[in-house]
Amino acid sequence: MTGAIPAAASLYERVRRVIPPIEWPAFTDDIDAILALKRERNAVILAHNYQTPEIFHCVADIVGDSLALARKAMAIDADIIVLAGVHFMAETAKLLNPHKTVLIPDVAAGCSLADSITPADVRLLRQRYPGVPVVTYVNTCATVKAESDICCTSGNALAVVESLGAPRVIMLPDEYLARNIAAQTRVDIIAWKGHCEVHERFTPGDIRELREAHPGLTVLAHPECPPNVVAEADFAGSTAAMSEYVGRIKPARVVLMTECSMSDNVAVEHPEVEFIRPCNLCPHMKRITLANIRSALEQNRHVVTIEAQIADRARQAVERMLAI
Known part of the structure; x- marks a missing residue:
């Protein structure tokens, strides 16, 4: 039989060292469908480094850590962005691409760090430490970012903290990230008690x-x-x-x-x-699958929306980070 070789077939060589041959056939139909849907809908897929190889290496257009995804999202020429990652990442993509449709394949793909703090917590901290700038890790929801002065990632946290020129900063919500950064700077860091469950x-x-x-x-x-x-x-x-x-x-x-x-x-x-490989899995990242990426593109689900007033303030915090 002659004809075009399915797109998925040409991709297996790339991932054969990490996906056993017996597992590959279970992925091929979804991969071929996703590649076709991306072309039809002018869509791109952003995938975090914690996504599984069949997503990361076979259907994603842009991959990386949260900082890389945040930066590259700003230059995307597409109508639709599918975020293969957790919800706060999809919100960040929407903040930076307000006129594009951003989809998250599973709305339950959350984050223990994002769940560890609320906007009310940030407001109370500002009352307790008046005038102290608030640096918020991107692993937070948009409503928390909106209460912050500037965001950071694990890759640029030290640079962000020191860019403020303040003797003291509040750093939220990851206690361990804050303590690890505190060991590298003379800035006095006030930490929160959030932790990554992985x-x-x-x-x-x-x-x-x-x-x-x-x-x-x-x-x-x-x-x-x-x-x-x-x-x-x-x-x-x-x-x-x-x-x-x-x-x-x-x-x-x-x-x-x-x-x-x-x-x-x-x-x-x-x-x-x-x-x-010490295998600590993130249950939230693993909610994203080829099947629900395909469904997101086929059914336009789940659309990420952020209230305009919240989005404007949260976007400022993210853009201040990206400007450093």
């Missing part, structure tokens, strides 16, 4: 056990991990920084102390590196 589970003991089991192991940790975990690691940085480190240093054997799919996605790019 990164808070890592311990120094985990790293010591991994080093014992895998001699010569290089350990990279995300700054949402507890400070004692960061102290045990060889390097700490955002998901983008970890990926860059692997590409630049090319350690023979590495472990990424972060969400499980990150290792699979970086491994595709670096077949010469052995990845040890």
Whole structure:
């Protein structure tokens, strides 16, 4: 039989090291449908580094950490944006692309950090610490961003904090990120008690056990991990920084102390590196699947909306971050 080779068939070589051959047929129909729907609807897919390889490497147009997605979203020439990630990321894409349709495949794809703080909490902190600027991690809902002076990500948090020229800042909502940044600056940082349900589970003991089991192991940790975990690691940085480190240093054997799919996605790019995988999954990221990305494009669901007054204030906080 002759004819065009299905698009999905040409993609398997890219992911064969991380997706077993027996699993691949389960993905091909959705991949082919999504690729066709993107063309038909002038749509693009933004995928966070924690998405599974069949999404990250086979249907996504723009990939990266939250900072990269925020920056690249501003230059997208498309009518529709599908955010393969969690809800706060879809809100950020909408803030920066107010005239485009932004879809989130599953509205329940949330975040423990975003759930840990409310706009009322921010207002009370401002009352307690009058005049102290508020730096809010992008892992928050738009209503919290709207109460903030400026946003940050794990990749630019130190630069954002020091850009304010203030002796003291409030940094929300990730306590561990705030404490890890506080160790790198003279700025007095007031932290909140929010934690990432993935990164808070890592311990120094985990790293010591991994080093014992895998001699010569290089350990990279995300700054949402507890400070004692960061102290045990060889390097700490955002998901983008970890990926860059692997590409630049090319350690023979590495472990990424972060969400499980990150290792699979970086491994595709670096077949010469052995990845040890401590598999802590984010239940929210894993709500995004090829099937519901396809449904989002077929049925125009679920459309992300933000009240105009909230959006204007939240956008200012994000744009101040992007200007640094």
